[in-house]
Amino acid sequence: MSNSEVQVGYLVKQAQSLLRLRMESALRPHSLTVSQYSCLHRLRREPGISAAGLARATFMTRQSMNSMLQQLLDRGLVERPARPDSGRALPTALTAAGTDLLSAAQAEVDRVEESMLSGLSQSDLIALTRGLNACVKALEG
Amino acid sequence: MSNSEVQVGYLVKQAQSLLRLRMESALRPHSLTVSQYSCLHRLRREPGISAAGLARATFMTRQSMNSMLQQLLDRGLVERPARPDSGRALPTALTAAGTDLLSAAQAEVDRVEESMLSGLSQSDLIALTRGLNACVKALEG
DNA sequence: TTGCTCATGTAAGAATTCTGACATAGAATT
DNA sequence: AATTCTATGTCAGAATTCTTACATGAGCAA
Numbered sequence: 001m002s003n004s005e006v007q008v009g010y011l012v013k014q015a016q017s018l019l020r021l022r023m024e025s026a027l028r029p030h031s032l033t034v035s036q037y038s039c040l041h042r043l044r045r046e047p048g049i050s051a052a053g054l055a056r057a058t059f060m061t062r063q064s065m066n067s068m069l070q071q072l073l074d075r076g077l078v079e080r081p082a083r084p085d086s087g088r089a090l091p092t093a094l095t096a097a098g099t100d101l102l103s104a105a106q107a108e109v110d111r112v113e114e115s116m117l118s119g120l121s122q123s124d125l126i127a128l129t130r131g132l133n134a135c136v137k138a139l140e141g
Numbered sequence: 142m143s144n145s146e147v148q149v150g151y152l153v154k155q156a157q158s159l160l161r162l163r164m165e166s167a168l169r170p171h172s173l174t175v176s177q178y179s180c181l182h183r184l185r186r187e188p189g190i191s192a193a194g195l196a197r198a199t200f201m202t203r204q205s206m207n208s209m210l211q212q213l214l215d216r217g218l219v220e221r222p223a224r225p226d227s228g229r230a231l232p233t234a235l236t237a238a239g240t241d242l243l244s245a246a247q248a249e250v251d252r253v254e255e256s257m258l259s260g261l262s263q264s265d266l267i268a269l270t271r272g273l274n275a276c277v278k279a280l281e282g
Numbered sequence: 283t284t285g286c287t288c289a290t291g292t293a294a295g296a297a298t299t300c301t302g303a304c305a306t307a308g309a310a311t312t
Numbered sequence: 313a314a315t316t317c318t319a320t321g322t323c324a325g326a327a328t329t330c331t332t333a334c335a336t337g338a339g340c341a342a
Contacts, residue, residue, distance in 0.1 A: 008266070009160055009254050011273040016157040017200040018280035019150055035298085052320055059158040064299050066321070088307055088320040113150050119275040125149070127265070128272030132152040134260040135269075139159035176328085193290055205329050207291070229290040229337055 012135075019116060026108040030101060035060065035068060037109065040102045043078060043094045050089035077101060153276075160257060167249040171242060176201065176209060178250065181243045184219060184235045191230035218242060 023034045032040075038058045043049065046057075055065035069092065072078045077098035080090045094102065117125060164175045173181075179199045184190065187198075196206035210233065213219045218239035221231045235243065258266060 007254060008258060008270060008273070009164075011270065011277065012153060012157050012160060013200065015273050015276045015280070016153050018277060019153060022280055023150075033298090050320070059154065061300060062320075063301085063322080067298085084307085084320090086308080088305095090321075113148060116276045116279050117149060119279050120272060124268070124272055124275065127268035128276075129149060129152065131261060131265055131269030131272065132149070132156050134265065135156045135257045136152065136159060138257050138260050139156070139163055174328090191290070202330060203290075204292080204331085208328085225290090225337085227338085229335095231291075 008135075015116075019112070022112045022116075023109055026112050027105055030105045030108075032101070032105055036072065037102075037105055039065070039068060039072065040077065040094060040098055041106070043092060044099065044102060047093045048091035051092060052089070054092065072098070149276075156257075160253070163253045163257075164250055167253050168246055171246045171249075173242070173246055177213065178243075178246055180206070180209060180213065181218065181235065181239055182247070184233060185240065185243060188234045189232035192233060193230070195233065213239070 020034055023037070027034065027037055035058065039054060042054055042057045046053070049057075051065045051069055052062040054069075055062040058065070060068075069078060069080070073080065075097075076095055078092055079095050080092045084090055120128065161175055164178070168175065168178055176199065180195060183195055183198045187194070190198075192206050192210055193203040195210075196203040199206070201209075210219060210221070214221065216238075217236055219233055220236050221233045225231055261269065
């Protein structure tokens, strides 16, 4: 209760920064950055997504995403066709190695998120989720 | 209500990203980045703070903060003594120009935060703040 | 005093991400 | 059919931030 004047925007930034720090620690043994993990995570959820779509889902530019995808390609964690079957979008997907690495990494990341929420009751968690969703919706509009 | 499986960590990141985007738009006319704004904001709250302390408060490294402070010094928005009076820390403070610019910028940033919270009731806001504080506390521990 | 630890400032370089720009493919419009 | 619009991929370069490393000043303990 150091100071109740703290603004919500600052709290969001603080929580996100700390969460990122903990995730980095958890992911370092797997040689993954948070951005790379987010990318792999999204790829499992939405196989065949384009780099531009991936960028939107992970809050980066498509230029940054493409340079990151190149690294993941080099490591054999993801795969893309050489040429698009239609349009310009190159559908990207996880390889078997990527799927395995993601599973191992997610186990640890999930523990980080669990610990973050450890002080919250069921109803607290619902209220937090509702509040954040309302913020997102308002900022999008 | 697209998907209730979304994790809280992702929501935090999404909210923070969108908030940053809106803040960037609001600050661009003032030629300030979000990081610079955060720095000025903290300086008003804690005049005489060191660059390292400023870095901690704004979630950056002290190296990044020092290079940012150099820009703000060049623009005459902040001031630091040439030599420390004691120890190594150089106490930093806002100039009159920095105070004025901050006031003008904050008016617009406050509107962004207001709009973010526009869909929340009083009790929703309290619950959101409580939830975020609990997350921060758990991640710090 | 001496040595140890910690915090701060700083320098050099790498890595990441972004901005601006351009080409291309499909969709939409006229 | 021709044009315009939108989305995607890509290139080049800049800007930001981080990593690693080192020097210095203060506090503390032996």
